[in-house]
Amino acid sequence: xxxxxxxxxxxxxxxxxxxxxxxxxxxxxxxxxxxxxxxxxxxxxxxxxxxxxxxxxxxxxxxxxxxxxxxxxxxxxxxxxxxxxxxxxxxxxxxxxxxxxxxxxxx
Amino acid sequence: xxxxxxxxxxxxxxxxxxxxxxxxxxxxxxxxxxxxxxxxxxxxxxxxxxxxxxxxxxxxxxxxxxxxxxxxxxxxxxxxxxxxxxxxxxxxxxxxxxxxxxxxxxxxxxxxxxxxxxxxxxxxx
Numbered sequence: 001x002x003x004x005x006x007x008x009x010x011x012x013x014x015x016x017x018x019x020x021x022x023x024x025x026x027x028x029x030x031x032x033x034x035x036x037x038x039x040x041x042x043x044x045x046x047x048x049x050x051x052x053x054x055x056x057x058x059x060x061x062x063x064x065x066x067x068x069x070x071x072x073x074x075x076x077x078x079x080x081x082x083x084x085x086x087x088x089x090x091x092x093x094x095x096x097x098x099x100x101x102x103x104x105x106x107x
Numbered sequence: 108x109x110x111x112x113x114x115x116x117x118x119x120x121x122x123x124x125x126x127x128x129x130x131x132x133x134x135x136x137x138x139x140x141x142x143x144x145x146x147x148x149x150x151x152x153x154x155x156x157x158x159x160x161x162x163x164x165x166x167x168x169x170x171x172x173x174x175x176x177x178x179x180x181x182x183x184x185x186x187x188x189x190x191x192x193x194x195x196x197x198x199x200x201x202x203x204x205x206x207x208x209x210x211x212x213x214x215x216x217x218x219x220x221x222x223x224x225x226x227x228x229x230x231x232x
Contacts, residue, residue, distance in 0.1 A: 001169070031211075031216075032216060032217075034216075034218040034219075036152075036219075038152075043202055043204075043222035043223065043224060043225055044152065044202075044204075044219070044222060045222070046218050046219060046220055049209060049211075049216050049217075049218040050209070050211040050216040053209070053211055053216075055218075055220070085151075087151065087152055089152075089154075089218070091216060091217040091218065094157075094166055095154060095166070095168050095169075096142070096154050096157075096217065097154055098151060098152040098153065098154060099151075100151050101151040101152070
């Protein structure tokens with residue numbers, strides 16, 4: 001089974017900061033990776049698919065890079081509504097495993 | 108509007124059975140896979156399994172195989188997640204989601220684009 005490891009598990013940042021979240025796959029998944037945002041008490045929402053494709057309607061301050069085993073989600077100019085938990089998910093195999101999540105908190 | 112509407116919160120005792128539902132609307136329900144995701148209190152997302160309403164083809168995560176049953180009634184655009192004998196450790200929020208596919212260059216990529224609001228299941232004696 002493919003394992004997904006996110007780092008860090010949490011971070012504190014201020015409004016306006018640039019934030020970077022990492023995700024590592026246990027084997028090569030090419031670019032079969034998505035990123036989701038989950039606000040407290042809400043269902044997740046997809047931000048990025050195919051590692052770097054921004055879903056329609058998602059602000060351009062969100063961006064994704066990476067291929068193979070190492071991936072990054074970057075939030076430039078962090079906004080108040082961006083304080084949430086972020087998950088990566090691989091879709092290389094049928095069992096679409098999630099990473100453990102990264103909680104972005106207010107500094 | 109494309110949406111998935113899930114059944115309401117449940118409080119059950121250990122050993123009881125339960126079936127929760129997820130009703131799709133605003134799109135061709137039979138043409139999109141439906142995924143079930145577990146989120147235990149204060150924890151992350153776990154992919155449980157997936158079903159294709161068109162032919163009921165179903166796949167399970169090894170962690171959930173034999174623990175739950177995923178089914179669908181395409182005549183009423185509804186997917187289900189059921190337990191025969193609940194345990195306290197089944198207490199969690201359960202989400203259904205639609206699996207979208209998007210062609211990027213020459214390959215299809217999959218992600219969950221529409222989510223239900225979640226069903227909270229509490230199992231306690």
